[in-house]
Amino acid sequence: MLIPLLGCYVYRVRKSKEKAKLFFTKPFLFISGAVLGVLNGVDDYLYAYGVSKLPVSTSSLIISTQLVFTAGFAFLIVKQKFTSYTINAIVLLTVAAIVLGVRASSDRPNGESKMEYFTGFFMTLGASALYGFVLPMVEFTYKKSKTKINYTLVIEMQMVMSLFATAFCTIGMLVNKDFQAVPREAKAYELGEEKYYTVLVSNAIVWQFFFLGAVGVIFCASSLLSGIMIAVLLPLTESLAVVFYDEKFSPEKGISLALSLWAFVSYFYGEYKQTKQLQQSIESKSSIINGNASSSEY
Template identity: 65%
Template sequence: MKPPVFVASVVLGLLTGIDDFLYAYGVARLPISTSALIISTQLAFTAAFAFLLVKPKFTPFTINSIFLLTLGAVVLALHTSSDRPANESKIRYFMGFFMTLGASALYGFVLPAIELTYKKAKQTVTYSLVMEMQMVMSFSATVFCSIGMIFHGDFKAIPREASEYELGQSTYYVVLVLNAVFWQMFFMGAVGVIFSASSLLSGIIIAALLPVTESLAVLFYHEKFQVEKGLALVLSLWGSLNYFYGEFQENKKMKKQNQALETEIT
C-alpha cells in the first residue's frame, strides 16, 4: 500500500468511526424497524455522492429506484410521532432520528469515496489491497471509537451491562464478539462489491436487505407495524426490485449487442 492510499484509508476509517457513533446513538433511541427504514435513505445519498465523485451510469430504472427508496423514508419521517417509544422523550427521539439520518448520509459519502480511492490509486488495485485498506479503515475507526469510550467511561459499563443481561453474562460477551465478526463480514462484502462493480450497487444491496430487517424486528421484538411503515416497506421493495429488473434488462441488451457484433465480425 502506497502512502496516499494509506492516508486515504485512515481518513475513510475515521469517517466510518464517526458514522458508527451516529448509528449507535440513533439506533439506541429508535425501534429497529424505524431505524432500518431511515437507513434506507443511504441509497439516495450514495447515488448523489457517486454522481459527484465517480460519475456512474444512471439509467431510468436506477433513478426510479432511488426515488422510490427515498420516498419510502420520507413517508416514514412524516409519521414519526406515533412510533416514539413510551419511555423516550420527544427531544431524545428526534435526536436519534436525525443522528440515524446523519449516519445514513455519511456512509452514503464513504462508499463512493472508497470507489474514488480505488480509481485514483497510483498502483494496481487487487482484492488483497482492498483487504489491506479495509484493515486500516477498521483499525482507524476502532481507535476513534475506543478513545470516545475511554473518555465517556463506557468500558466500565460493559461488566455491569453483562451482569444485567437477561440471557446471561457469557451470552452477552458472545453477542459482542459475534457483532464484531458479522460487522467485519458486512464491511468486507461492501468494499468487495465496490471493487467488483460500483458503490451504487453496494448501496442498492444494503437497501435491498431492508425487508429482512423489518421482518426480524417485528418477529423477535414484536414492534408495532403501522400503515406508514407498511407503505414505506412496499416503496422500498418496489424500488429495490425496480433496480434489479433494470440491471437485468441492461445486461440482456448488452448481451444482444455483443452477439450482433460477433455476428458482423464473422
C-alpha cells in the same frame, strides 16, 4: 482480517517467489484508508446513538435512505451513470423515507421524550448520509490509485479502515468512561453475563464481514451496487423486528416497505435489461464483423 490477509501474502510469495509489498508502503492508499476509517468511526457513533433511541424497524427504514445518498455522491464523485430504472428506484426509496418521517413520532418508545426520539431520528439519518459518502470515496480511491487493486489490497484497506475506526471509537469511549459501563451492562443482561460478551464478540465479527463485503462489491462492481446490496437487507430486518421484538407494524411502515421492495425490483430489472441489451449489441457487432470477414474472403 489478519488470517485471510496472511493467507493472501503466503499465496503471493509462493506464486511470484518474491516479497509481497505491504499496504503501508503505498502512502496514498494508506492515508485514504486512514481518513475513511475515521469517517467510519464517526458514522459508527451516529449509528449507535441513533438506533438506541429508535425501534429496530424504524431505524432500518431510515437507514434505507443510505442508497439515495450513495447514488447522489456516486454521481458527483465517480460520475456514476443512471438509467430510468435506477432513478425510479432512488425516487421510490426517497418517498418511502418521507412517508416514514411524516408520522415518525407515532412509534416513540415509552418513557422517551420527543426531543430524544427526533435526535435519534436525525442522527440515524446522518449516519446514512455519511456512509453514503464513504462508499463512493472508496471507489474513488480505487480509481485514483496508481497501484493495481487486487483482492489482497481490498483486505488491507479494510483492515486499515477498521483500525482507525476502532481507534476513534476507543478514544471516545475512554474519554466518556464507557468501558466502566460494560461490566455493569453484562451483569444486568437478561440472557446472562456470558451471552452478553458472546453477543459483543459475534457483533464485531459479523460487522467485519459486512464491511469487507461492502468494499469487496465496490472492487468487483461499483459503490452504487454496494449501496443496493445493503438496502436489500431492509425487508429481512423489518420482518424479523416485528416477529422477534413484537414491534407494531404501522400502515406507514407497510407503505414504506412496499415502496422499498418496488425500488429493489425496479433497479435489478433495469440492470438485467441493460445487460441483456449490451449482450445483444455485442452479438450484433460480432455477426457484422464475421459477415464482413466472409465477404472479404469471397
